[in-house]
Amino acid sequence: MSAASRADAVATRLAEWIAPVVEAAGYDLEELVVTPAGRRSVVRVVVDRDxxxxLDDIAEVSHAVSAALDANDGDFGAAPYVLEVTSPGVDRPLTEPRHWRRNTGRLVAVGIGPADGVEQVIARVTTVDDDGVTLAVEATGKPGAKKRPPTQRQVPWQELGSGRVQVEFGRPGPGTDTQADPADDEDDEDDGEGQ
Structure with missing residues (x-):
């Protein structure tokens, strides 16, 4: 048995103990990976919720998972391990309806369409329901051209590929005016001089 398949077998056994503990605490177990690291193993548990x-949540789950591993220590083996409990990173692919729901309002890159004709788009997730995802698809255009407004598009689950959240810097908040009027600045300066 190779080291990889041995690690997979251990991860499967650990998932039986860890998944109920994570779910009882109110979280979803997104990933469980066991990686051999010399004489010890690294047990990486990824959790999320709506x-x-x-950080307090991570500490709570870490204590609960550690207690479950300690309770099953004889079954797990005497080998030392390092427990890492974390939340999913921004680079995690969006593959489940709950992933899409948790990223409503975010900009994503996603493939849309049947397997033989997938269209890659950049879009903002606007709503998620039982039928699929509504996206505000960004219009593509030439650099420097006037930007067109996004197009709303309802995408059924069966046509939605896995998405990736796009990192945005300086994203305006709701209700924020993104176009400053230079005349406003000039009026402010003029008002101060006349008094």
């Missing part, structure tokens, strides 16, 4: 995950 309201997000804080």
């Amino acid at each position: 309201s997000g995950v804080t």
Whole structure:
């Protein structure tokens, strides 16, 4: 048995103990990976939930998972391990409806369409329901051209590929005016001089 298949077998056994503990605490077990690292193993547990995950949440889940591993220590073996509990990173692919729901409002790159004709788009996730995802698809254009407004597009689950969240810097908040009027600045300066 190779080291990789041995690690997979251990991960499967650990998932039986860890998944109920994580779910009882109110989280989803997104990933469980066991990686051999010399004489020890690294047990990486990725958790998430709709309201997000804080550092306090990570500590809570870490204590609960550690207790479950300690309770099954004889079954797990005497080999030392390092437990890492974390939340998914921004680079995690969006593959499940809950992933899409948790990223409503975010900009994503996604393939849309049947397997033989997938169209790659950049879009903002606007709504998620039982039928699929509504996306505000960004219009493509030439650099420097006037930007056209996004097109709303309802995409059924069977036509939605896995998405990736796009990192945005300086994204305006709701209700923020993104186009400053230079005349406003001039009026402010003029008002101050006349008094």
